[in-house]
Amino acid sequence: MRLFRLLRILSVSVRFGLEEFVLGHERVRVLRPLINAALFWRRLGRPRAERLRLALETLGPIFVKFGQVLSTRRDLLPADIADELAKLQDQVPPFPSGTVIAILERVYGKPVGAVFSRFEPEAVASASVAQVHLAKLPDGTEVAVKVLRPG
Incomplete structure (x- = not known):
């Protein structure tokens, strides 16, 4: 179950062009071939901050909550990311x-x-x-x- 969760996070990260946030972690390096294969699905036509918000929304409620908390920590994040994550406070789109x-x-x-x-x-x-x-x-x-x- 943990491996499946990790693979899902990596897959979404790569799809939204955010693999640089996770590739630095030593345990993830063994999955580099899988990440390289997934590069085909990347969506890079949007700013980095927006891609991060969309990735958190895709990963589900726990990640959205994490993004909400992060958005309040302007001392830790660049302004563009904090502003974009603040949208998770009150602009989460409904599911189908x-x-x-x-x-x-x-x-x-x-x-x-x-x-x-x-x-x-x-x-x-x-x-x-x-x-x-x-x-x-x-x-x-x-x-x-x-x-x-x-x-």
Whole structure:
């Protein structure tokens, strides 16, 4: 499991052109051939700070939280990176409605239409850990449904 997690982090780092942040670590050097193979998927058309933010968003909620904490440490980070990571405080994009539906159907063990008489696929709020959707129960009660972000 730890190796899979490390490979995922390396893969995302390389895809966003951030491998220089991890290649200096001695334990990672043995994976250099794998990293070189993954260079094909790089996305370098954006500034370094934006690539870092996008990589953290791709890696999931724990990494987004880490980015949020880092954004407050302007004494440790260059201004461009701190400014970009600050976007993780209140500008985390929602995850797709298809993913939301799949999560809810797995949790409830039945189709969303059997649980709610109405379910809004567009999130009304999105944060690092979860997002909120409006829905109506079969008895007519209006509810807000909080769905944890996958990952």
